[in-house]
Amino acid sequence: MLLNNQRVYATLEIRQNQMLFTVLKKTHNRTMVVFKKEDNKTTFLNDELIVIDVHQTANKLKTFINEYEQTHDGYKIVKVALILPSEKIQLKETYEKINIETNKKPAKITKDLIAKLKKIAFSKPSIEQNVVLESRSISWSVDHFQIPLNRIFQHEGKELSALFKNYEMNNQIVKSHKAVLQKNDLEVLYTTTSINELYRLAANETSKENSTLIIDWGEDKIEAAMYNQGIMEQNVVIPWGLNEVVKIIAQQLKIKIKNVEEYLFNLLNFSSDILNDSLVMQVFTKVDGYKKKQQYSGIKLKEIFIKELNNSYDMIKKLFICYNNSIEIVTYNFGCVQKIMGAEQLFKKGNAIANDYVFNQFNMGVNNNYNLNSSFGTIKAIEQINNVKNQFEEVITSIGVISKQHIKQKHENTIFRNPMNFGKNQLQQQAHFLINEGIFIDEQEILRKEG
Structure with missing residues (x-):
């Protein structure tokens, strides 16, 4: 029987000499590792971080998934979160603007207008060979007057503009990693990079202002x-x-x-x-x-x-x-x-x-396996997306898409509230940035299967 009331997430991280497949389950405020398989004996990526043999790598992933499904009756993996290597991230700034006036009169700034401008920035890599993985806004302006994002909805104007920092990567790298999933008829649940998810784990009130x-x-x-x-x-x-x-x-x-x-x-x-x-x-x-x-x-x-x-x-x-x-x-x-x-x-x-720390967090089902840090950060990111949805919206997991109203257990929006060890003092981690700054750019982006 498919246990749709469980939030189960699968991640795949292909490194130069390692492939790591992990299945994690979110229960209350903890993330638990329920399955982990890795191959450390094969060279998977070339020097440009492109998958050398997609067919061979896809077959290896298939054996991992088959083993999980055979040992976890009722669960079938249909979507996998992809963690890309960070070495080839390219940071590019871009300035975008849109005309928002209505009948030549100023228009009120809305969430839809913010999302529209972010979507434009997200769709414009600096060069044709690249793809934008994430777009972060640096500053926002209405009619050339800079306004903080948290106060921008109080304003109206004729032009909305913003400066963005795009995280880009060569599309050949991204395509080769996604192809490993596509060969197994799997959809991409979420795409990220390893270093970005380490930051997601570490971000807290202590580092918020620094x-x-x-x-x-x-x-x-x-x-x-x-x-x-x-x-x-x-x-x-x-x-x-x-x-x-x-x-x-x-x-x-x-x-x-x-x-x-x-x-x-x-x-x-x-x-x-x-x-x-x-x-x-x-x-x-x-x-x-x-x-x-x-x-x-x-x-x-x-x-x-x-x-x-x-x-x-x-x-x-x-x-x-x-x-x-x-x-x-x-x-x-x-x-x-x-x-x-x-x-x-x-x-x-x-x-x-x-202000020098070594990350230290207890996770169920794993004993100090630092290789899983990126996976835990990725699950927190997806949970953050799921937790802001209302009870009638669909929750996206690796075992399918389910209605939030059918989830029996209560999930609080405490995505960063895991204790970190700062010597004798325990601080509670708190998020100080949201995925796409809390704005859904394209909800179907997570579900889209490329082919």
């Missing part, structure tokens, strides 16, 4: 993006990752890389001083034909790790213009560093009130 830097620490590369009031201002890709830092430490200590990883991820806790005075490692090296013993206490070894990790951390931050202008920045770290015990204290460098 610029926010998102850093995603990969093993072999690092992605980072700066946001201001919910809009991505700058993004960079660094062609090395945490493995390079581990390699530097291994060379410095003259030990094997696997031993450095054991200390970094399993033995050292940077938020505890329990082993600080204890002997935790000794290394024998040959100097002029003689063996030399080097001993390291917990605190001494930590200092080496802290120094090298923060060298990389500071270098990443300095790549962003804002850091050179002394603007207060709130930074959230994701990825491999989430495996480090006490990583947040490591980056704070002893300053308890520093």
Whole structure:
């Protein structure tokens, strides 16, 4: 029996050497992982992030979906949310305007007019080869007078204009990823990028008034993006990752890389001083034909790790213009560093009130799997769209489209209200930006199946 009263969402993220398929269920205010499959043994994307073999990748996805449907009787996946790689995002500004006068008289600004102008911006990539993934408004004007969006409906005029920041990507990338779904007769539930969904997870009242830097620490590369009031201002890709830092430490200590990883991820806790005075490692090296013993206490070894990790951390931050202008920045770290015990204290460098955080959120059905961060952010985005609908509108999920009035459990609009760990202080996450700024541009966009 199809359980239509459940909000079930499937996500697909194809990375260069990994394909991750996840099914999550929204229950009350929690998102629970009910199924996860991945392939880490295949090269799926070329250097341009285009799917190399759509047919082979689609077949792999089909086996994942078949396994889910066989083990979850009554659920059939018909739509999948697509998480695109962030490395090739292009940030472009565009200015658009429309004449809104009626019989040569000023017209009142309405939600429909705002949506119309946003739709125009969304449909205009900077070059023919690109497609717009998301369009964010920077400023709005009525008859050339700039007015905040939250007060614009009080005004009337003859011309409505706005400056937009478009997130664009080469259409060949987008088409190749969508083709994997189309080969399986699946519809695109929602399209986004991984770095954008990490920001969605991190956004809260603390960072609302400040610029926010998102850093995603990969093993072999690092992605980072700066946001201001919910809009991505700058993004960079660094062609090395945490493995390079581990390699530097291994060379410095003259030990094997696997031993450095054991200390970094399993033995050292940077938020505890329990082993600080204890002997935790000794290394024998040959100097002029003689063996030399080097001993390291917990605190001494930590200092080496802290120094090298923060060298990389500071270098990443300095790549962003804002850091050179002394603007207060709130930074959230994701990825491999989430495996480090006490990583947040490591980056704070002893300053308890520093705005340096490592994302930490408990989710049912998964044990600290940082690879799923983008999936959780994506589900929050879709839930946000569903939660603002009235009881007679359709709720869009991966198992079909259902009427909201048939959903038995109550779903509050608490899309960002999951507790984050800020040391001893717990803050409640609150959204400070909405999908398309709370305006539905084209509701069918989510349901449309391209072919």
